[in-house]
Amino acid sequence: MATINLTRAVARDLRAAEHSRRGSLGRRLRRNATAYLFLAGAILCFAVFSWWPMIREVVMSFQYTNFAGDTKWVGLHNYQRVLADPDFWSAWRTTGLFTLFALVVGYAVPFALAVVLNELRHARSYFRLLVYLPVMMPPVAAAFLWKWFYTPDDSGLFNAVLHAVGLPSVQWLQSSHALAVLCLVLFSTWINMGGTVLVYLAALQGIPGELYEAAELDGAGLLRRVWHVTVPQTRLILSMMLLLQIVGTMQVFLEPYVITGSANDTTSVVYLIYQYAFNYNNYGSAAALGVLLLLVLIAFAGGYLWLSRRAEEE
Template identity: 65%
Template structure:
């Protein structure tokens, strides 16, 4: 069989651009890139001034001590000092307790509310606004509102308990209920954002999966377990990490509700202890050392969580 060879034909080349057109195109590209890099430079300067520099400064100050205007390098003395402080360990216990309770309520309750909103057929938009309303309120106003609710004498919660002929509670004035009261207030303030994120993830689930589950005889709980949770696993994992990092840095709620310490130090958190070191004791070295410890703990947890998430995938 004879081989058939086909010669490739070249297309006639177009006219070469003149030097003036090349220079104009080059100027346009340079101008466009300069504009883009100018916007990028502004963002980088903001991050450098307000995020990166304070972080570097905190690391430096954790190895220094300032007394009477003189700054000296003390090595790990600040770290040794905070480790010997009994308030250090109590603050970490309170912070971990707050994180556990906040995840138990603040992670599960928004998901349940999102599932209920997703199942509704009427007044869905109004209920979304109602759920998100606490997020739009100033945090200080929300906390002061709950402080009024928790008042043992004329607060709303004890008034309801008296109306139901149930025993009242000291709420913020008792070491056994102070932390739980702070968690309830924080959950109400922040659940709206997480609820809307969950609701958006739920509405992205194909309806055919629910129809197939219903044909198999699956009830509501089985549909949630076998369809909803697997389909929203990525969002659940991401919000879990973000909520753990956020709740371990809680400050506003215990500071305004209980003055920071609470009865018998029951609401002293790590961030509030940093505040005390810096602004009550004027010990910026110890405050920076404690902030560095928290940074290392949160970074280690985030890295471990990301590694476990990749291994699970």
């Protein structure tokens, strides 16, 4: 009898707890109804403009379509066609080289510039404005401006400067594949540097000044303070910006499209996707290459986050 009563008591407690949870959930939903309503709009926008196109692209990669109603299932044919295209491997080589140069130039230069700006005692706001100015320019207009800078004769800005100091002109975009890609990286760094510098400056200003004062008392110069104080204190933001830098540069499109076109074999992966779709009207191959790029980015980002988590645990 005692066992039965105990069982009934436990059942009543469970029902009461379940009722309390349901009531608490209902109260929480009513209390946060406005927030959920705003979130629903954002989620709907993501679903319509991001998730659905991504799903549609995956489906299209297994189809032949010309958007005129003639659609048929072709299985892996689009992937086989893309992998057999010599331009596929050339585009990956260009994209990899662009990413490598961007890590050396586009990742290091903004951080170094942020450190220098953070050390300034006077006119800091004016220099921040100068650094941020390129971000406010229309990217296409800026790309055409730099295309003129790289003009191979003396009418281009860079060759005019070389001519003024008695040096020969340089075929910036025509002489070699590596130099052409480096020129694209320099433009990309210039136009994107402003926002990155501001992110680094915000992180630097969050470092306690006592750490720098202690380092100065120990006789540390600027480089030692940066290495022993700044870098450890901003490791999280540096890791995040590194990941964003690599993911962003692997999707480069504007630079080769406007500045070089397909000259000197500077076609990137995303530019090749554009050519498949709009030059060759081969939307299935364009979708297949887009899916392959997505898989590479997911694999890289996942591996990078896993390695970062292991490093933090150790």
